[in-house]
Amino acid sequence: MREKRARAIGIxxxxxxxxxxxxxx
Known part of the structure; x- marks a missing residue:
């Protein structure tokens, strides 16, 4: 969950x- 959120923010x-x-x- 945290990884997905971090990736979305990065994108x-x-x-x-x-x-x-x-x-x-």
Missing amino acids: NYQGKRILWGLYTL
Whole structure:
């Protein structure tokens, strides 16, 4: 359960980073 939650947070963080990258471009 904890692993799944941590993974979901990691994916969410990566997604936000990608969105910011596209936004800044």
